[in-house]
Amino acid sequence: MSEPAFHITIDGVQIAARPGQTIMEAADEAGIYIPRLCDHEGLRHQGSCRVCTVKAGGRSVSACTQPAAPGLVVENETPHMVKLRRDLVEMLFHEGNHLCPICEASGNCELQAMAYRLGLTAPSRFPFLQPTRPLDASHPDIALDTNRCITCGRCIRASQDVDHKGVFGYVGRGIHRRVAVNGPDLAHTDAAITDHAISAEVCPVGCIIRKRVGFRIPIGEREFDAALIGEEIEEHRDD
Amino acid sequence: MIEDRKPRIATVSLAGCFGCHMALLDIDERLMALMKLVEFDRSPLTDIKTFTRRCDIGIIEGGCCNEENVEVLREFRRHCDVLVAIGQCAIMGGLPAMRNAIMHSDAALRECLEEAYITGPYIRNTGHAIPNDPALPLLLDKVYPCSDVVEIDHQIPGCAPSGDIIFAALTGLLSGKFRGFDPHLIRFD
Numbered sequence: 049m050s051e052p053a054f055h056i057t058i059d060g061v062q063i064a065a066r067p068g069q070t071i072m073e074a075a076d077e078a079g080i081y082i083p084r085l086c087d088h089e090g091l092r093h094q095g096s097c098r099v100c101t102v103k104a105g106g107r108s109v110s111a112c113t114q115p116a117a118p119g120l121v122v123e124n125e126t127p128h129m130v131k132l133r134r135d136l137v138e139m140l141f142h143e144g145n146h147l148c149p150i151c152e153a154s155g156n157c158e159l160q161a162m163a164y165r166l167g168l169t170a171p172s173r174f175p176f177l178q179p180t181r182p183l184d185a186s187h188p189d190i191a192l193d194t195n196r197c198i199t200c201g202r203c204i205r206a207s208q209d210v211d212h213k214g215v216f217g218y219v220g221r222g223i224h225r226r227v228a229v230n231g232p233d234l235a236h237t238d239a240a241i242t243d244h245a246i247s248a249e250v251c252p253v254g255c256i257i258r259k260r261v262g263f264r265i266p267i268g269e270r271e272f273d274a275a276l277i278g279e280e281i282e283e284h285r286d287d
Numbered sequence: 288m289i290e291d292r293k294p295r296i297a298t299v300s301l302a303g304c305f306g307c308h309m310a311l312l313d314i315d316e317r318l319m320a321l322m323k324l325v326e327f328d329r330s331p332l333t334d335i336k337t338f339t340r341r342c343d344i345g346i347i348e349g350g351c352c353n354e355e356n357v358e359v360l361r362e363f364r365r366h367c368d369v370l371v372a373i374g375q376c377a378i379m380g381g382l383p384a385m386r387n388a389i390m391h392s393d394a395a396l397r398e399c400l401e402e403a404y405i406t407g408p409y410i411r412n413t414g415h416a417i418p419n420d421p422a423l424p425l426l427l428d429k430v431y432p433c434s435d436v437v438e439i440d441h442q443i444p445g446c447a448p449s450g451d452i453i454f455a456a457l458t459g460l461l462s463g464k465f466r467g468f469d470p471h472l473i474r475f476d
């Protein structure tokens with residue numbers, strides 16, 4: 049591999065970065081985890097959830113879209129950033145209907161795992177919005193429980209860019225922005241269980257449900273039962 | 288003057304399933320150590336129904352689904368120095384809160400009661416009426432988390448919380464050193 053072109057500093061640690069890398073990509077390679085929800089390996093960056101917000105050169109930027117630049121000084125795991133991220137994640141919980149004890153994504157859910165990592169346990173200052181949202185179980189192999197959708201757009205990008213289908217899209221604006229299927233219901237789209245957009249890794253929460261596989265993995269063996277989200281990246285930190 | 292006495296704990300189950308009280312027993316033999324440190328006042332564990340004295344810690348299982356829950360919760364706030372909500376029901380409504388929104392209805396409570404007592408395919412309710420006895424506490428329009436009704440000092444997450452997180456919280460609170468949880472212990476299920 050070629051020599052690193054330059055260095056950036058994250059929380060006082062100097063790491064190597066190459067031209068064209070985002071702050072997050074450089075951090076990942078150095079074993080420094082920056083929390084994320086809308087960004088996903090293999091999909092184009094969207095920069096919408098802001099959970100990856102860092103202070104870079106004194107400005108708040110999303111680490112998944114901001115290019116690394118020579119000498120950039122980045123604040124990642126400071127109390128201020130952690131609090132900001134915790135508030136964002138809390139609002140995602142409050143905007144939808146997240147009943148973890150009955151959710152088949154529980155234990156494998158990135159939103160929930162992020163709440164654990166950020167220590168989301170204090171009594172809430174935000175109201176629970178408890179929206180009335182539909183469940184679409186029309187498709188023989190797939191169900192959508194939009195109560196849990198965090199509008200990260202990962203399914204939209206996976207369907208468009210990987211499956212070349214466009215099954216999912218955004219509708220509405222602002223807090224009313226939702227993810228919808230391109231048809232009257234999921235059964236009337238060309239969605240298939242083999243789509244990348246439908247694979248277990250794309251939807252970070254329990255909105256896209258693959259029928260007949262729920263609750264197969266016993267408690268204790270699920271993705272985030274043993275380790276916190278991000279620890280897989282921190283494992284190969286070299287300092 | 289500081290009284291030399293054991294800290295007093297009170298507990299109650301509101302709109303919960305008693306699973307969180309069962310979970311208190313999941314701290315296993317550490318329960319013996321805990322029992323040496325504290326005294327239980329009003330609690331289903333002692334069967335004491337009203338406060339005999341002011342308590343140091345009040346532990347609340349379940350949220351508020353009826354007017355009696357609200358009254359009891361307010362009483363706990365008045366009689367306890369520190370109020371701890373235990374479990375997802377107390378923290379965010381939990382399973383009973385399924386009646387709030389995901390009935391996909393504009394009148395979720397009515398639809399819930401009608402399905403439970405009148406239209407549901409498995410009911411054995413020959414009167415086909417929604418219970419309406421004046422002795423029953425009135426249901427609230429929604430199920431509310433405890434922190435919507437009174438000020439809550441701490442929350443122990445889980446459904447039910449593990450023995451480990453309960454023990455960590457209680458020993459931390461009793462020693463005055465509680466500074467939040469080890470993230471590895473946090474679970475919402």
Ligand code: SF4
Pocket residue numbers: 145146147148149151152153154155157158159160196253254255475
């Ligand atoms: S999607 Fe995640 S956060 Fe939401 S209910 Fe399911 S497990 Fe909980």
Ligand code: SF4
Pocket residue numbers: 196197198199200201202203204216227250251252253255256
């Ligand atoms: S369905 Fe899942 S992947 Fe798609 S936007 Fe909602 S949360 Fe994201």
Ligand code: SF4
Pocket residue numbers: 149302303304305306307348349373374375376377381382445446447448
């Ligand atoms: S949080 Fe779970 S275990 Fe505790 S009362 Fe509610 S349903 Fe029962």
Ligand code: FES
Pocket residue numbers: 083084085086087094095096097098099100101110111112113
């Ligand atoms: S991960 Fe960067 S904005 Fe969502």
